[in-house]
Amino acid sequence: MxxxxxxxxxxxxxxxxxxxxxxxxxxxxxxxxxxxxxxxxxxxxxxxxxxxxxxxxxxxxxxxxxxxxxxxxxxxxxxxxxxxxxxxxxxxxxxxxxxxxxxxxxxxxxxxxxxxxxxxxxxxxxxxxxxxxxxxxxxxxxxxxxxxxxxxxxxxxxxxxxxxxxxxxxxxxxxxxxxxxxxxxxxxxxxxxxxxxxxxxxxxxxxxxxxxxxxxxxxxxxxxxxxxAPNTSFVAGFVGDSNRWSGRMTVINGDTATVETDAGLTLLCSPAGSIRPEAGQSVEIFVRPEFIHAHRQDTSPAEDEPAPVNQLDGKVDSLLFNGANSRVLVRSSSGQLIEADVTLTGGTDDLRPGEAVRLVWSPQQTMCFRT
Amino acid sequence: MQKDVKRLSLILLFTPFALWILLLIIIPHMGMVVLSLREKVAPRVYEYGLGNYIDFINEPIYWNTLLRTGSMSLLVTVLALLIGFPIAYYIAKIAGNRTRGALFLLCLVPLWVSDLIRAFGWILLLRETGVISSVLQWSGLVHEPIEFLYNDVTVIIGLVYTVILFMIVPLVSTLDGMDNAMIEAGYNLGGSGPTVLRRIIIPYAMPGIVSGCIVVFMLTAGSYLTPILLGGKNSSWFTEQIYDQFITRFNWESGAAFGFLLLVFTSFVVWLGLKITGQTLANTVARS
Known part of the structure; x- marks a missing residue:
């Protein structure tokens, strides 16, 4: 040998x-x-x-x-x-x-x-x-x-x-x-x-x-x-936590696509997976909780973000405290529960159940798979 | 209140057990020992002494019969183990869940028929005019009837057949408790089939093997019907001697001595077996 x-x-x-x-x-x-x-x-x-x-x-x-x-x-x-x-x-x-x-x-x-x-x-x-x-x-x-x-x-x-x-x-x-x-x-x-x-x-x-x-x-x-970079929707769903939506892709433009979800939302996302979805196909969307930012609606920063973002308004349903891995559960206007990572410091700035919040995340962090 | 209920239920549960031990085991055996120590010196005159035991030692036919019974019982035990182990292994480890129940039931079926009838079944098969002899003659392999009964081989076959179930049951239950992964681990770590059997399966099944052997040996050494019916007068089984003393010769003193000797002898063999295999009675009986 x-x-x-x-x-x-x-x-x-x-x-x-x-x-x-x-x-x-x-x-x-x-x-x-x-x-x-x-x-x-x-x-x-x-x-x-x-x-x-x-x-x-x-x-x-x-x-x-x-x-x-x-x-x-x-x-x-x-x-x-x-x-x-x-x-x-x-x-x-x-x-x-x-x-x-x-x-x-x-x-x-x-x-x-x-x-x-x-x-x-x-x-x-x-x-x-x-x-x-x-x-x-x-x-x-x-x-x-x-x-x-x-x-x-x-x-x-x-x-x-x-x-x-x-x-x-x-x-x-x-x-x-x-x-x-x-x-x-x-x-x-x-x-x-x-x-x-x-x-x-x-x-x-x-x-x-x-x-x-x-x-x-x-x-x-x-x-x-x-x-x-999961290849399939199964991997995206199985590995780690995700918020998911299912819907239909309406427009595709290079790296960004527009998807109309079953609940009627319009989301910007990036096509992912080994077989890329095409316009008109039904798709599944995954967003990791750590990529979603929750802001109070009344104090939301003057929004002149350069790139287009996904936004969703909702109410804080509950807080899941787990030290550094704390999460907030937000109920959107369509009734869906969305998980987002938050920092809970224990101070007065923390989100509280019942508060109105705006969820923001970028299209690059929104993975969209063909189903 | 709670305490009284507990105590009452304990007493209720314990009483039948105590009565059974006392009335059916301790008292009869004490009676036997006392009886065996009495010597008849004249009609209706008895003295205490070891005469009955001395008679046993002085008469070679008695202790030869006892030794013969012991060694043949050991042979039956070994044969039952050799035949029973593969059967038990198949039932516990190889057969599927559904066949397992059916196979176990098949093993139990012969128990529905009494000992006596089962022995007669063998007689019908093996006697001079029986099924096997007739078939052999009909097929032309032999030209005159053959008597298969009344020899040691037949007695041993009959005894193995009668007691093998009591070997299979404890073996199946110990092997059943063995995780299949343990056998696979034995192979995975480089063991060949015989190595896995010798180093893993048999040591694991040891409590079951020992308890099966004890039961089978005791049953065989104390059996009466099968050796008498299949072996006839040639069987010289020790229980036959005891029966003779009690019933035929009406010599209860000597019969009691023989009975006690059989108990001592078989207990000694079991003790020796436990010593050799390094098992304890509590361990084997509790585990299987």
């Missing part, structure tokens, strides 16, 4: 059916070595099936899986150098921590001294050097998590698959484990493939995220790309 292939994992036109249901539909992707890749999708989108095919527990109907450039499609699960952290971790309760980690090494026929050295080493690396003799039920949730990862990493896998391993943890621990997982991935410098339905997990940890829906990949990109 003079040069290692650029991709640790390649999936080429993978498909899988369960009876009449197409669980995974012609999925192709490549994962560069040493990166943290997430597959994000709603439950039932086929992400677990995809992962089980990579691990070898399901046979694909068609397509190929390559690890380090070599097809593994005909290899049994125990012959693939792909290790998996299961949703409920699946640590072996009849073995202690040491035996759990040593299991894979023993299967590979490593010598006793080598097993001892490598188990100690991996326990050091996950910062749990003293738990070797503990029983599994004596560990805390976060410790179990790390043991499950160590049990795989001790075998130097080409790819580590993680199937929503944080799902069973409580919120505080989950937040801590997100950072921890990212650090572990850096430390081991192994390709992690992380399956989740929780977008914040995917966005925080990943180098690249694939959005999966109904067996297909909607978009693959960095978290920033997915958030700011």
């Amino acid at each position: 003079t040069t290692s292939p650029a991709y640790d994992l390649e999936c080429i036109n993978l498909s899988k059916n369960f009876g009449p249901v197409r669980a995974v539909d012609d999925v192709s992707f490549t994962i560069p070595s040493g990166s943290f890749f997430s597959i994000l999708g709603p439950s039932g989108c086929g992400k677990t099936t995809l992962m089980r095919m990579i691990a070898g527990f399901e046979d694909p109907a068609s397509g190929d899986i390559r690890i380090k450039g070599k097809s593994v499609i005909d290899k049994a699960p125990n012959k693939r150098n792909v290790k998996m952290v299961f949703q409920h971790l699946a640590l072996f309760p009849m073995m202690n921590v040491y035996e759990n980690i040593a299991y894979g090494l023993k299967c590979n026929g490593a010598s006793k001294a080598e097993i001892e050295a490598r188990v100690r080493d991996v326990l050091d690396r996950i910062a749990l050097p003293d738990v070797a003799e503990r029983e599994i039920h004596q560990l805390s949730g976060g410790q179990k998590q790390r043991i499950a990862i160590a049990r795989c990493m001790v075998l130097d896998p080409d790819v580590l698959l993680l199937d929503e391993p944080l799902g069973a943890l409580d919120l505080k621990l989950r937040e801590a484990m997100k950072i921890e997982l990212k650090l572990l991935q850096h430390q081991f410098n192994t390709t992690f493939v992380y399956i989740t339905h929780d977008q914040s997990e995917a966005l925080v940890m990943s180098d690249h995220v694939a959005i999966m829906n109904q067996g297909k990949f909607e978009q693959i990109g960095t978290p920033q790309e997915l958030y700011h």
Whole structure:
């Protein structure tokens, strides 16, 4: 081996059916070595099936899986150098921590001294050097998590698959484990493939995220790309929060278009997505709450903004206080609730429920997708 | 008030249990022990002593029968485990949800028929003029009737058939509690089929295996009907000796001693089994 292939994992036109249901539909992707890749999708989108095919527990109907450039499609699960952290971790309760980690090494026929050295080493690396003799039920949730990862990493896998391993943890621990997982991935410098339905997990940890829906990949990109430049309306709606409207595009003029919404509003927006909408087509509009500015109507600044903007008048319905991420819910004259980010300082300047406000946002931040 | 209700319900629940333990287990066994320690020195004259137990030791046919019963029961237990484990594994792990219930029910069906009738079923199949012998003659493989009954193989087959369900039930319930991901993890980490079976599935199922073995061994060693009907006089089952002492020879003292010895012997074997497998009785019975 003079040069290692650029991709640790390649999936080429993978498909899988369960009876009449197409669980995974012609999925192709490549994962560069040493990166943290997430597959994000709603439950039932086929992400677990995809992962089980990579691990070898399901046979694909068609397509190929390559690890380090070599097809593994005909290899049994125990012959693939792909290790998996299961949703409920699946640590072996009849073995202690040491035996759990040593299991894979023993299967590979490593010598006793080598097993001892490598188990100690991996326990050091996950910062749990003293738990070797503990029983599994004596560990805390976060410790179990790390043991499950160590049990795989001790075998130097080409790819580590993680199937929503944080799902069973409580919120505080989950937040801590997100950072921890990212650090572990850096430390081991192994390709992690992380399956989740929780977008914040995917966005925080990943180098690249694939959005999966109904067996297909909607978009693959960095978290920033997915958030700011979604390709489809599904991605725009699934990643992050959005206000949405549906309507019909009336005029298109370069980068700006005019849309008549179903409720009768006229909004300026920028066409987005891989297939751009055209005039006369029905479209969906997404606006992130952080791009909408709410002003009091009576004190609204003298408006001589250079560019045309979208404006909407309404009444403050309620305030959702959450520190720096506080939001205001505004009921527009057509009755729709619109979310906008606000800064609540606790002073007298803060918006109050019932006040009349004007919402302003620019057409560039108004994404419009063909439906 | 609340406390009184609680206490009353406890007493009500506990009374039948206490009565059962006392009247049907403790008193009869104490009676047996007392009876077994009595020696008949003259008509209607008894003395206390260990004579009945000394008789047992001095007469090789008695303790040979006991050892034979024990070893054959162990063989039946091992066979029931070897046959029952794959069945239980199939029911618990491989069969779909709907077939699982049906398969379990099929296992239970034979229990609707009494022991006696089931043994007669075997007799109809295996006797000289029975189904198997006739079919073999008809097909020309043999030229004269064959007697399949009254040998050890038949007794063992019959016993395995009678007790295997008591092996399958605890095995299914322990294997059912095992997360499939654990087996997959076993493969994923590089284990081959035999490794996963040996290092993961069997250790996990150990409580079920041990409790199934205890039940099967106890039932087999204490069974009477199947060895007598299928083995005839050749079966030399220890329960037959006890029956003989009580009923045929009307020697209750010696019968009681034999009964007590059987209890001690089987308990010892179970204790030994638990020691060897490193399980505790509480652990196995509670888990399966």
